[in-house]
Amino acid sequence: xxxxxxxxxxxxxxxxxxxxxxxxxxxxxxxxxxxxxxxxxxxxxxxxxxxxxxxxxxxxxxxxxxxxxxxxxxxxxxxxxxxxxxxxxxxxxxxxxxxxxxxxxxxxxxxxxxxxxxxxxxxxxxxxxxxxxxxxxxxxxxxxxxxxxxxxxxxxxxxxxxxxxxxxxxxxxxxxxxxxxxxxxxxxxxxxxxxxxxxxxxxxxxxxxxxxxxxxxxxxxxxxxxxxxxxxxxxxxxxxxxxxxxxxxxxxxxxxxxxxxxxxxxxxxxxxxxxxxxxxxxxxxxxxxxxxxxxxxxxxxxxxxxxxxxxxxxxxxxxxxxxxxxxxxxxxxxxxxxxxxxxxxxxxxxxxxxxxxxxxxxxxxxxxxxxxxxxxxxxxxxxxxxxxxxxxxxxxxxxxxxxxxxxxxxxxxxxxxxx
Numbered sequence: 001x002x003x004x005x006x007x008x009x010x011x012x013x014x015x016x017x018x019x020x021x022x023x024x025x026x027x028x029x030x031x032x033x034x035x036x037x038x039x040x041x042x043x044x045x046x047x048x049x050x051x052x053x054x055x056x057x058x059x060x061x062x063x064x065x066x067x068x069x070x071x072x073x074x075x076x077x078x079x080x081x082x083x084x085x086x087x088x089x090x091x092x093x094x095x096x097x098x099x100x101x102x103x104x105x106x107x108x109x110x111x112x113x114x115x116x117x118x119x120x121x122x123x124x125x126x127x128x129x130x131x132x133x134x135x136x137x138x139x140x141x142x143x144x145x146x147x148x149x150x151x152x153x154x155x156x157x158x159x160x161x162x163x164x165x166x167x168x169x170x171x172x173x174x175x176x177x178x179x180x181x182x183x184x185x186x187x188x189x190x191x192x193x194x195x196x197x198x199x200x201x202x203x204x205x206x207x208x209x210x211x212x213x214x215x216x217x218x219x220x221x222x223x224x225x226x227x228x229x230x231x232x233x234x235x236x237x238x239x240x241x242x243x244x245x246x247x248x249x250x251x252x253x254x255x256x257x258x259x260x261x262x263x264x265x266x267x268x269x270x271x272x273x274x275x276x277x278x279x280x281x282x283x284x285x286x287x288x289x290x291x292x293x294x295x296x297x298x299x300x301x302x303x304x305x306x307x308x309x310x311x312x313x314x315x316x317x318x319x320x321x322x323x324x325x326x327x328x329x330x331x332x333x334x335x336x337x338x339x340x341x342x343x344x345x346x347x348x349x350x351x352x353x354x355x356x357x358x359x360x361x362x363x364x365x366x367x368x369x370x371x372x373x374x375x376x377x378x379x380x381x382x383x384x385x386x387x388x389x390x391x392x393x394x395x396x397x398x399x400x401x402x403x404x405x406x407x408x409x410x411x412x413x414x415x416x417x418x419x
Contacts, residue, residue, distance in 0.1 A: 001396040004419040005383040009242035010412035016227035018043045029199040030067035031060040033218035037067045040224040047084040054091045074100045083108040089159035093167035096143035104139045111137035117160040147173035154183035162192040169201045169216035179208040184296045187257020226251045229258040230300045237308045239283030240270045247281040288312040296320035303378035309355040310344040318353040329372035363388030373400040
């Protein structure tokens with residue numbers, strides 16, 4: 001589906017959708033518990049559906065908000081992760097909790113996204129695995145996973161660490177994970193540890209070490225998924241460059257790493273306030289100023305922050321940008337091409353992107369979404385400040401994480417039509 005947006009400021013109230021990161025983690029923890037958990041406010045998206053179907057391959061039952069965890073027995077040898085990196089990397093160690101062969105498949109760019117961190121572990125632990133093609137997927141693996149000492153790089157993706165943190169407590173003996181490099185996207189691991197604690201799993205972290213007691217059991221819980229700061233970020237920027245927007249359902253003391261968006265907006269002189277009585281953020285149109293932003297811990301905020309930088313005074317320098325190249329698209333190249341097409345002055349130097357802000361963006365153009373939900377949403381927000389209509393190709397890619405994005409956009413006064 002291609003859509004065309006007529007430039008117009010957005011304003012109104014947005015009930016922010018639930019966190020994709022927490023939705024993944026809560027339903028996985030519930031599936032590993034022996035019994036029935038209730039998980040409220042789970043995000044409806046293609047990525048979450050991929051995780052649900054993967055868990056169903058091991059006997060998990062889903063009925064509305066209920067998640068029934070049962071004995072971990074393989075029901076379906078082939079598991080499709082669609083385009084979800086979280087599903088794939090979280091489920092691989094869990095698939096190794098039993099000793100039958102499992103074949104993981106994926107769509108889009110997922111088969112090309114690295115699994116070398118796991119392959120290094122498999123080689124060291126003598127776990128059987130075989131690539132069934134030229135890419136990382138399809139991948140055949142066979143357990144069982146064994147307790148012990150694990151060496152792990154932390155600078156590729158925190159998803160590898162999360163996958164092991166889910167699985168290792170269920171083994172009989174104790175394990176230790178040592179990070180060989182600094183951990184990037186630490187906020188996502190903090191979320192994992194918090195969810196594990198809620199479900200009765202305890203892991204001790206000391207510096208680069210994670211001490212994991214074996215023989216632990218997940219305990220069924222009743223939990224509610226909080227709203228997502230990474231999705232809220234798009235509406236926050238829409239408010240800054242357009243008109244007043246209020247956001248509900250966000251936890252003002254959230255442990256989500258992308259909560260950092262609030263601090264960055266304030267640093268750039270954006271007007272954002274949390275009203276405790278109304279339990280809402282209020283974002284007002286602001287004259288924002290360039291700054292320096294380290295993306296190592298917040299890669300998912302990269303595309304929308306680059307849009308904000310393009311519409312802020314002076315220069316914004318993004319550092320530690322390399323991890324954005326291994327997402328659903330090469331987000332550095334995608335945003336570079338997108339901003340250049342908007343006639344923004346942007347440069348890439350080593351591990352940095354430098355953006356010179358301007359007041360208006362060039363419209364009357366068609367933009368590629370690069371089959372990436374966050375690129376499509378970033379372009380849609382940028383269209384607010386274009387000097388003519390903006391067409392986005394393959395805009396329905398937003399279904400990956402935010403199926404109702406364009407409905408919400410229209411509810412705020414946006415003018416969109418299929419083209």
